[in-house]
Amino acid sequence: MTKENFKQAIIEAHQRLENLSQLASIAGDKSIEQDYPIELLQQAITEISISLEELQQQNEELIATRHLVEAERQRYYDLFNFAPDGYLLTDVAGIIQEANYAAAKLFNVRQSYLIGKPMAVFVHQIERQKFRQIMLQLQEQGQIRREELQIFHEQGSIDFPAELTAMAVADSQGKIGNLRWLFRDISHRHQQEQKIREQAALLDIxxxxxxxxxxxxxxxxxxxxxxxxxxxxxxxxxxxxxxxxxxxxxxxxxxxxxxxxxxxxxxxxxxxxxxxxxxxxxxxxxxxxxxxxxxxxxxxxxxxxxITEKKQLETQLLRSQRLESVGTLASGIAHDLNNLLTPILGIAQLLPLKYSHLDDVSLQMLKILETNVKRGGDLVGQILLFTRGSQREHTIVLVSQLLEDIKQIAQQTFPKFIDINTDIAPNIGMVVGDSTELHQVLMNLAVNARDAMPNGGKLSISATKVFIDENYARMHIGATVNTYVKITVADTGVGIHSEIIDRIFDPFFTTKNVGKGTGLGLSILMGIINSHGGFVEVASQVGIGTKFQVYLPSKEGSISQVVDEIELPIGQGELILVVDDEVGITQIAKVTLETYNYQVLTAQNGLEALALYTQHKDKIRLVLIDMMMPLMGGETAISTLRIINPQVPIVAISGLATAEALVQSMGIGIQGFLAKPFTANQLVNFVQKIFR
Structure with a gap:
């Protein structure tokens, strides 16, 4: 029962008593029966009893209501006190009037310590201005939601981020009486958000x-x-x-x-x-x-x-490894072929000198023999390009002149339905290399372009200077940071399928019909360009065409003129030791040198050479020695000769293009290197250069 209901019951009881009092007054004024006052008294007693019973009942209801209110109050207090979030009740000035257990725990103080303290003292100093703005906002708007403040605990030595929700409570006159605050520690949330931000940064980095x-x-x-x-x-x-x-x-x-x-x-x-x-x-x-x-x-x-760049490098590396393995095999074959061709070439050149009475038919036959041996030597030279270098001496090559020669040959020999265009930069300059080999490279590319356009098309040959930077060089095996001459040979032919484009530089791989290609052209091309310190790129689309780009290191400076020897020099009787395990080579070298007034001793291996040199060391002026021999090879023999006489002139001979580089890398001092097969002219000129 509420307080208003209880007052109403008392008023009704007073009303009943008033009614009885009026009845008693009426009884005194009138003549009524003698028994009437007794009835009136009984009625009054009954009314009073009823009123008392109602009052008793209402009093019991009031007590029960009071107990219920107390229970509700206690329940509210328990909820308030043990809620997981902090609750504070302050006046309009922010003075704490009530605080729950969670608030005290967050502040790390007793609950009683919070009562009477300004809430502002628990706010971080740098955010107190923000707290004052929140107070004003509460008074104006009545509530705030999810504002963040930095809150202190442990006597102001540790702070944590808190999320605030607050509302202003007005009294019956509409005046704000107090402020209710709910706040929670969101440190863990901040840590998770920071972790998410870091992870997001990692995803973007x-x-x-x-x-x-x-x-x-x-x-x-x-x-x-x-x-x-x-x-x-x-x-x-x-x-x-x-x-x-x-x-x-x-x-x-x-x-x-x-x-x-x-x-x-x-x-x-x-x-x-x-x-x-x-x-x-x-x-x-x-x-x-x-x-x-x-x-x-x-x-x-x-x-x-x-992994595009990685795959490109792997392809280039595999291609280099394949060329290297085939080159190792080819160099061995080339060495044996050169040993066979050298005496044949020497005999073909010496016979006309030894026998001046030979008829024209015999001389013509010997000339044919010499020509074919030289062609065989050129073929072996191409095979040797699979190894680490070329056997020919590199000179200055004018790029514009080289490309002009290719253009003239193409215009004279290619079908008229192929349109040939050249675009050469004015300052293209020159490169260092062998003009014959470079001519072979570009002619091979031009012929391939012609064959790719059986129904006609456009052949474009261009050259320009480019600078290769570090990033570009890193993506191409053999490329360095340098200025290059880039020669492009492009056609509008049938193109190359992407499935086979990585194999076109493999030895003996060809797409041409039987009898129309050996498959050595592009592999030899790769060997030549590698020996010149360059590299090759190719791009192709089926039905659109193919573009080869040859990169050669650019050379700055002027061109030196090479003067060929017109007449072979005659010796002064110098003694020369010729060492080779091939009897034919030593005999032909002996006859050739003796023809030009030199004296010759021959040996078949390194041991014989050392024995002969020890016996004639005061007379021997030059040693010509093969690098690959049984019993004792050229390297060991040269090292031993150097111990016997550090000043002895030595010329290394080999059918391997890599032998010269090997000798140089071993630090063995020699005066020159003569590659097989050599002609009589080459041998005599080379010897004369040593004696100058």
Whole structure:
């Protein structure tokens, strides 16, 4: 029962007594029966009893209500005191009047300590101005939500971020009586947010593309790495179909990847993807299936790494290794062939000198023999280009003159339905190399271009200077930071399929019909360019054409003129020791040198050479020694000769182009290197240079 109901019951009891009093007055004024006062008294007693019973009942209800209010108050107090968040009740000035247990625990003080303290003393000093603004906002608007403040505890030595919710409570006259505050420690939330920010920063810092797509291939996350790798911004990629955006079409490998990641949870492999500008990249892709809260597949996380550069380097390295292995085999064959060709060439040149009475037919036959041996030597020279260097001496080559020669030959010999154009930069300059070999390279490319255009087309030959920087050089084996002459030979022919373009430089690989190509052209081309310190690039599209770009180190300076010897010099009877395990070579060298007034001793291996030199060391003026011999090779023999006589002139002989570099790298002092097969003229001129 409420207080108002209880007052009403008392008023009604007074009203009944008043009614009885009026009845008693009426009884005194009138003549009524003698028994009437007794009835009136009984009626009064009855009314009083009823009123007392009602009062008793209402009093009991009031007591029960009071107990209920007390219980509710206690329940409210328990909720207030043991709530997980901090609750404060302050007056309008911010003086704390009530505080729950959670608030005291957050402040690390007793509850009683908080009562009467200004709430502002628990706010970080740098945020007290903000707290005053919150107080004003409460008074004006009546409430605030989710404001953050830095709160102190431990006597102001430690602070933590708190989220505040507050409201102003007005009295019956509408005047604000107090302020109620709820605050909670959000340090953990801040830590989680910081962790999320750090993770997001890592996602954006990484150079990998990180993509999240739903199970219907719609992109729902696209990091900065993906932007840089593929070119599309976040707003351009999100919501798009990942396969349509990056793969252009659905490939069997994509379907396999999708199925594998759904079944096993992960997949990884190599994919070819396209950029915004239609460029193609080789991607190492790793897929992980993401699950929702109940363990059902939700999305797929994709991490893409661009391995295009790595694959290019691997291809170049494998190509170099293949050339090196074939070159090792070829160099051995070339060595034996040179040993066979050298005496044949010497005999063909010596016979006319020894027998002046030979008829014209015999002389013609010997000339044919000499010519064919030289052609055989040139073929061996091409095979030797598989090794680490060329056997020919490099000189200055004018690029413009070289390309002009190629143009003239092409115009004279190629079909008229092939349009030949040249574009040579005015300052193209020169390179250091062998003009015959470079001529062979460019002629080979021009002929290949002609063969790729059986129905006509356009052959373009151009040259310009380019500077190769560090980034570009890092992507190409053999390239260095330098200025290069870039020679481009392009055609509008049938093109090369992407499946075989990586094999075109392999030895003996050809797409031409039987009898129309050996497959050595491009592999020899690669060997020549490598020996000149350059490199080659190729690009092709089927039905559009092919473009070869040859890079050669540029040379600055003037051209030195080479004066050929017109007459072979005659010796002064100098004694020369010739050492070679091939009897034919030693005999031909002996006859040739003796023909030009030199004396010759011969030996078949290093041991014989040392014995002869020890016996005639005061007379021997020059040692010609082969590098590859049984019992004792050239290196050991040369080192021993140097111990016997450090001043003895030595010329190394070999059919291997790498032998000269090997001798130089070993630090063995020699006066020259003579490559097999050599002509009589080359041998005599070389010896004369030593004696000058």
């Amino acid at each position: 990484t150079t990998d593309a990180i993509i999240v797509k739903d199970l219907h291939n719609q992109i729902i996350f696209w990091n900065q790495g993906a932007e840089k790798m593929y070119g599309w911004q976040v707003h351009e990629a999100q919501g798009k179909d990942a396969w349509e955006l990056l793969s252009k079409k659905t490939s069997p490998l994509l379907l396999t990847a999708q199925k594998a990641v759904i079944e096993r949870g992960t997949w990884q492999g190599e994919l070819r993807k396209f950029t915004k500008d239609s460029g193609e990249k080789i991607i190492a892709s790793r897929w992980t299936l993401m699950l929702d809260a109940v363990g059902l597949p939700k999305s797929i996380l994709i991490v893409d790494t661009d």
